[in-house]
Amino acid sequence: MALEKFVSTTLELLQEEREAEIEETRIWQESISLKDLENKGVCLLKLQIGSQSTGLYGRTVIILEPRKHLGFSSLPSNNFGPGDIVGLYDTSGCSTASQICTGIVTRVSQASVSVAFDDLKDGLSFDTDGLYNLLKLANDVTYKRMKNALNALNGYSNGPAGNLVNVLFGDSKPSSQSQPNEVEFFNSNLDDSQREAVSFALSQRELAVIHGPPGTGKTTTVVEIILQAVKQDQKVLCCAPSNVAVDNLVERLARCKAKVLRLGHPARLLESIQKHSLDAILAQSDSANIIADIRKDIDKAFMGMKKMQQKGERVNFKREIGELRKELKTREATAIAQILKSADVVLSTNTGACDDGPLKFLPAEHFDWVVIDECAQALESSCWIALLKARKCILTGDYKQLPPTIKSQKAASKGLSLSLMERLIQMYGDSVVRMLTVQYRMNSAIMDWASKEMYQGRLVAHSSVERHLLKDLAGVTSVEETSVPLLLIDTAGCGLSEMEVTDEQSKGNQGEVDIVELHIKALTEAGVKAKDIAVIAPYNLQVDLLRQKLSARHPELEIKSVDGFQGREKEAVVLSLVRSNRKGEVGFLAEDRRINVAVTRARRHVTVVCDTQTVQNHAFLKSLIDHMTEFGEVRTAFEYIQDIVPQNYTRDHKETKTASDSTSTSTKQKVKDKPSSKAKPGQKKPTGSSSKENTAGEKHTKPCTSSQTEQEQNKSRYNEIRQQVESFMKDLNQRELQFPSSFNSHDRLLVHQIAEELGLVHESKGEGSGRCITVSRSHLESTPAEEPTPKEEAQEEEKVPNPQSEPSCPPALDLKSLHLERMKREQQKREENAQQKKQQNHNPPAQGQSSKKAKGKNRTKAGACDIAAAAAPDDDFDTLISAVMKADSVCSFVKCKASVLTLGQLCLFCNRQYCLSHHIPEVHGCGDKAKSHARMRISKEGVLYAGSGKKDKSMDPNKKAYLQRKLDSKLKDMASQRKQKNKEDS
16 A cells, blocks of 8 residues: 555656646746847757767767857857757747757767757658757656656566565565675775675665765775675666766776676766767677668668659658668667676666666566665656666665755655655664765865764764875975865855845855955965866856856866765865855755755865855854864955955944954854964864864854963963064064964964054055065154055054954954054154154254154145154154144145134044045045945945945936937928928929
8 A cells, every 4th residue: 555655646746846847948938038048058049950860779860050150169058968858949939839859968069969869750851051949848758767667666566576665665574684695805995884784785685775975985885785796696787866876886897897788878978988888889799780881871861862852752762761770770679688688787877777778678587686876866766767677676875965856846845855765764774774984085074064963973084084185185285275174264244245136046146256266266376276176056146156257267177056066076175155144044055965965075175155144044054164163264254355344344332332242252263273383282173083072062152262271372372473573673673574474364363463552554465375464663663754645544544453354352442442542652652762862862864854754744644643743843742732733623635734623524434534625535545445335335234325336327218208209200390391392393
């Protein structure tokens, strides 16, 4: 009864899924223009036929190309791939009426697309000079095959899979052999969990499930199981839901000298394994020459039929072609049957194992075992196509990774997305499952998160990969980016909000694209090859944006969605999570398995670019952020993008309190020292599984200051840097002090703070790993003649450490308070300098400096304190105070002497008074800051203010209609005048 209910329910859900796919195609055909379809990548317009030939099983293969005579050398960007069902249409459109026929894509290149057509209608021929449209269609072949398999399952009685069907539906329990034989392994390097899985699979009579988390050598284990089965003279049918997974197995088995046969069109296979395809082996068989001659005769008959004008002669050619095709099929069938019987392992996709394919030439009980790899990614109904052909099955995969792709959410929610593997684990538990626990891919810091969240903490990193990093690769230099396994780049509060295209559900984030570009640049400059890096984004729109930005500069860089990387691995993975909004919506990032796949593709390095305030609203994503914060390095987007004003930069005292609150929150993020700077003796670096005991109590939260030890280390580091700066101040001959680029973000923050306390100019330069910080004396102290302009000093104020980017010890202050403090410090220093100069008996250089200061006063008004110092002798304090009061009463713009006592405007960005002629930020030099502030405000509040955005230049519709009527009447008058004049002339 369970079987009948399963079949009836699944058939209904498959029909729903089929209808959803057909509806999508119908909407494409009826509601969307052909040009929009081409932009979506599902349609190719105005193609011409490059060539026509006869392929395997007598199919007609045509190659469609762009119009080369008009200069189109390559096809537009598209989503066509081998195996896709396509419709061929005439140029009148892509409606049902204009469809010529349907076919299957066999090969796609930048310059052409090859399509195979089965059983063309009599009299149908292609016009080599005509133009055609190609549209991607719903794949009804797959649905028909799954439907046929389910109907066969429902009425299954006498066959090899009788006991297996009972076990898979719970009617009988799985059994094992009474005395399993001692296994002699082909691969001596298998670990204990892999050996146990192989032995278990061999000992079971009907069913064994091998659960292989990422990087645990699942394919290696499957290959060993298949080789052991072949050794026992078993015939094995091996399937997987994707061509890539099947090809991977073919490659591995071929290396072990197994007799393998790959079903499927050669155009869909990797070049390295095409020699194992049915086509290639058939071409080398004894029947190959006869089959080739028959195909040539068919091609000649086609050419002759085109040349003949009379109907009677064309009929003779059609009859000849029909007879030749019949003979071709008979000879191919005999040859194919011989090849299939001689193979030990036959491999195909799940749907390729159908009864209407090459396997129809084999007897029903030919196969002893069915192995389905990546079973968790396949619809259960597709697995039954192969399962009915053998008495025993081995299912392998990872149900914690991506499930089957389903278009109908309704069908998925009703159970269509539940894979066979997951259903059996729910039914039988660990009694039928063996899990592989040693992983050979990831650095332990990357692995630990996935192990803890998805695999009950059972994964262990092999010693060969436990601590490997990018810097260990040949030709890669040791910089900050290549020395850490985990890097989190936080865009929270930076105004890098997601964007949304109105007519699509997809989302993008241009700010994250820019950050990814800078990080990829840092990695490649350090020597990491672009082909070893994967850029993954969950949304197609973000993938397109990343490709536009990066593909031209790094052609070998792979940029795909999460689905495109399933089963793959790369040395480094850069993950852009895209979502950044005030509501905290994460969309389908909430699919835990999708994020698990993305992170576990990496071997040595993972970078996650995201807005932590948004993504932390989801518990699973929060666990990833917490893990990366605890065991990796944390940076803010401000270290990559210079022209963004932080949201907490404000001069409103009410908001200043909020800024300081958020600063105290942001200090909770632990920014780790880079690995190249060795940890101090008392410091423990929590990496790998060994640190789990220490961090058991801090699973999801981080204390404000991680531990007392860390406080002491920060304090000692602070004192160490301060000593360097103070020794620099004492050495008057040294103009500036440059700290090395090896300083991490926390060290740079300390330098900023110390320089600010001591009244020194501090400036960060460079990007990424080359970022360094320079400290110098103030302009008046070093070169008094070159006083800073208002714009320069405003920029100097901008260099105050950002409270959001990095953790800081003191509370946040607004810019006005910092500016006033700086004025006091400048005043104290000048008094000290004046006393020193008195003791030196007024040396000539000092006199030169004071005279230059006097000149400087007339040239610029950089700030009240600076003007006062330049205008008065160093020892006359009263004159200095009066100069400050005078400077405050005039406009701060260069050479402007207008009074601002009664009418003046305070600039929000440089905190100076300006007259009404110069108060606009763009006029006095704060234009860039005003633009950044406006961008930040727009992104935060989602409202366009006056002066922001582009001016709407479109004409009012009413006015446009009025002018059109006026123009029409004017034209009529002119036309009537011309007619009258002609009559008068005649």
